[in-house]
Amino acid sequence: MTPPALAVIVPVLNASRYVSKLASSFRQRHLSSQQVFILDSVSQDGSPELWQGCGFGVRAIDRNTFDHGGTRNLGARLATEQGAEILVFMTQDAIPADDRWLEELTAPIVSGQAVATFARQLPRPEASLLEQFSRYFNYPGHSRRRTEADIPELGVKAFFFSNVCSAVRADVFWEVGGFPEHIIMNEDMTLAAKLLRAGHAIEYVAGAQVVHSHDYTLAQQFRRNFDVGAFFAGAGSELAGAKVGGEGLRFVREQLRYVVRHRRADLIPLVIAEAAAKFSAFQLGKRHHLLPVPLKKKLSMHSYHWDQKEKK
Template identity: 50%
Template sequence: DALPGENTFLERLLAPLIQGEAQAAYARQVPRPDASPLEAFARRFNYPERPELRTAEDIPRLGIRAFFFSNVASAVETGTFRALGGFSEEVLVNEDMLFCASLLKAGHRVAYVPEAWVLHSHRYTLPQAFRRYFDIGVFMAQAGLPSAGGEGMRFLSRQLAHLGGRLDLWPRAVLEAGCKYLAWHLGRRHRLLPCALCRRLSQLPAWWKP
């Protein structure tokens, strides 16, 4: 569901790998024209215009954001991908993020290439957003990655500042943030919940087996 933004997309995405600057690269995601203002901000927050080259040395500074990586539009050296075991099938979601963590910890480099961009965004309802963030919370527990460390509040404060005078959108932004916060924490504690309930709260009910 992602569309390349221009004809040189693949050439630009692969450039860091071909030039030996990185072993993996991912593209910028630009919101579709019909994206809501909240979703459009989320894309710009997670996919800024400045390029980035990350190594294991950036983990103390960036925390969990050091592992941000999206396989919606990405490239990985074949040998490196196979050597690290590829994408894990043991986690519910965010296998790309877990792979990025393994990549950095193995001494490799990851490039974010905003010059290579795709159109990609979603229009989640609140129930859909809840289920998505429940699954992300489950992933965080499965992967044993560090906490987001206030990332949610940083996102919300910058989102409200971005909305500015659009006070009509503030209630939705706050409600959506609270929904995600609750879902994420429930997901982190999914082992305390009945499997049947987890199945109802998840975007991927078929994954849950009694």
């Protein structure tokens, strides 16, 4: 049986420090230049030339038109036109942990057990203790398949899905309309919700692993969660039943236990400060319509989104 054709889509910006490792991983999986779609937002660090030197073409896009969903949809269209049956989405800083990541990631789709999958994210070696916990909490060591029937039990976790490293069956991707466009973030979560509502299964694949983590400052945590709140303020009917509060409380409770277990009680004030920043930012983001655009841009991690909204 011939395996389905696949393509890897990677939006990038100034990714020079990641090109070598990511390109090497693509070559190890025998991915050709016709199977890898690098969408570059006019990088200025020489990375387009690095990609080309590694044998992969680069499609330049206007940085001012970048859109989380729209840019990935562009890559998906290009890949589908080349005959891709499985669309693999990655970010530029997701480094595969081994040479089995692609086979593991796509196996549930090939077998028909799910139409979409996403990989486990491991913390970088230098990640802080709190960031290590975040990766292990959100990306545990056991796989799980989800359907619409899991929403009452899991709440917002039923829709959890990450484009850091994910795969979707191309025909189903287009049947549900692809990624939503012109939303501030969580285009991957919305896609997962649309797939579940359409009766499909998605699977978290713990055996597909990439190294990816971010040690955000308190200010960055605030701005990111302001955007999360803004996203949920405009979330459609697909996300009905996505109760967020309980999951947030569970995260903080388990994080406190984690730092105590690692004999780092000195981090408790930081855990509490982060929780307060996330909660207040989320609540403010949910009420963003009450704020002037200049203030929203200052509070947001994705400030360009508000410029794009103004242009409409």
